[in-house]
Amino acid sequence: MHWIQNYSIWFLLILLSANHQVLEAQGKQSYWCSAETPLEIPTNESLDLYQRAPISIPIVVHIIYHENMENVSNARVASQIDVLNEDYNNLAINRASIPEKYQDLVANMEIEFCLAHTDPNGNYTTGITRKSTNIDNIGIARDNNSEYIIHQESKGGVDAWDPNLYLNIWVADMGGLLGRSSFPWTADKSLDGIVIDPKYFGRYESSQNPQGISLGRTATHEIGHYLGLYHLHGPENNDCNADDLVSDTPSQELANFGCPEQEPSSCGSPDMYMNFMDLTNDPCLNFFTLGQKQRVDEFIIQRADLINSNKCEWGLNGPVPPAEDQYYINYNPLSQSANLSIAESKDANNHIYIFDSAGKLVAKQENYRGTSFIFSTQSWAKGIYFCIVRDQEKIKENLKLLIY
Numbered sequence: 001m002h003w004i005q006n007y008s009i010w011f012l013l014i015l016l017s018a019n020h021q022v023l024e025a026q027g028k029q030s031y032w033c034s035a036e037t038p039l040e041i042p043t044n045e046s047l048d049l050y051q052r053a054p055i056s057i058p059i060v061v062h063i064i065y066h067e068n069m070e071n072v073s074n075a076r077v078a079s080q081i082d083v084l085n086e087d088y089n090n091l092a093i094n095r096a097s098i099p100e101k102y103q104d105l106v107a108n109m110e111i112e113f114c115l116a117h118t119d120p121n122g123n124y125t126t127g128i129t130r131k132s133t134n135i136d137n138i139g140i141a142r143d144n145n146s147e148y149i150i151h152q153e154s155k156g157g158v159d160a161w162d163p164n165l166y167l168n169i170w171v172a173d174m175g176g177l178l179g180r181s182s183f184p185w186t187a188d189k190s191l192d193g194i195v196i197d198p199k200y201f202g203r204y205e206s207s208q209n210p211q212g213i214s215l216g217r218t219a220t221h222e223i224g225h226y227l228g229l230y231h232l233h234g235p236e237n238n239d240c241n242a243d244d245l246v247s248d249t250p251s252q253e254l255a256n257f258g259c260p261e262q263e264p265s266s267c268g269s270p271d272m273y274m275n276f277m278d279l280t281n282d283p284c285l286n287f288f289t290l291g292q293k294q295r296v297d298e299f300i301i302q303r304a305d306l307i308n309s310n311k312c313e314w315g316l317n318g319p320v321p322p323a324e325d326q327y328y329i330n331y332n333p334l335s336q337s338a339n340l341s342i343a344e345s346k347d348a349n350n351h352i353y354i355f356d357s358a359g360k361l362v363a364k365q366e367n368y369r370g371t372s373f374i375f376s377t378q379s380w381a382k383g384i385y386f387c388i389v390r391d392q393e394k395i396k397e398n399l400k401l402l403i404y
């Protein structure tokens with residue numbers, strides 16, 4: 001288990017972020033999003049009756065860093081996956097802050113995200129790739145043909161993993177911008193996915209960033225585009241007729257920024273500024289609407305291979321961790337359980353002990369002869385735990401586990 005090794009970098013990132021507030025503000029103002037021809041989607045009158053089974057989307061995160069602080073830790077990646085699962089399943093919604101008139105419009109998007117466990121060659125993966133670069137602002141750099149370099153392996157970027165089977169997220173310096181996304185109808189599949197600046201990727205402690213673009217909701221917003229959603233003000237500024245093509249969001253003239261103290265209005269009605277597809281700060285963003293869910297579902301059908309992709313699965317018949325990771329823990333925050341994978345002979349007789357950071361034994365399993373030990377973490381406090389795998393003679397492995 002190697003995903004908390006970069007803890008110190010995590011905290012360094014938090015400190016550095018506090019010094020980049022001007023950039024954040026600039027980034028929010030000049031948010032890049034493609035303005036392509038809107039696609040009209042028929043609407044369903046009985047939105048409130050609209051339900052379906054949850055959808056699961058595997059993610060691969062490509063971290064391309066110029067400076068060490070841009071090489072975000074595995075823990076930060078995990079925090080970003082958490083944020084996505086919260087926002088697309090209403091797990092962190094602040095109902096009290098939603099005006100009464102919108103309460104019945106709030107949708108549970110019912111989309112789950114997971115880091116891929118299988119790479120395009122069928123091998124085990126953490127779902128994270130890392131590459132260093134000498135190219136400044138590689139997130140926005142273009143080649144002589146005006147193509148983005150970041151999506152091209154041959155020019156110093158990283159090629160997308162098959163976008164039919166993975167949602168690709170590139171994390172790289174965007175020179176002051178926050179992020180960008182493809183749309184489902186973007187013709188060039190090599191750039192299918194989203195790009196996020198490392199400063200806005202994952203969740204920071206809120207007290208560390210008063211500017212408020214620190215809760216990982218840039219990715220929530222960008223994935224909204226990836227799934228087919230426009231900004232609330234539509235594909236054009238200053239045009240009340242340029243609609244987002246969603247029936248239950250009001251017409252809006254321009255994006256809102258910051259956290260408005262008074263409800264802004266435009267185009268003859270109040271703006272739904274707490275919607276994830278406006279551009280207000282992370283703490284003010286709160287929900288998608290039923291109409292947006294329906295629009296997403298119309299497009300997600302076109303990504304049938306993606307939502308049926310099994311790239312998050314691994315187990316007895318699936319790929320196993322590489323040899324050097326003979327013992328590996330996978331924590332699942334949604335099910336509040338963890339899986340200790342033991343890649344050794346079935347004759348091995350192991351004792352498994354799990355301690356909290358104070359050294360107190362919280363779980364044990366002696367004389368275990370299996371290869372996949374699953375245990376509940378439901379009653380455990382958040383924090384770092386240590387898992388020792390040993391036999392009669394010696395300690396074979398000492399793994400760290402972060403419960404969040």
Ligand SMILES: [Zn+2]
Pocket residue numbers: 031032033221222225231
């Ligand atoms: Zn946007």
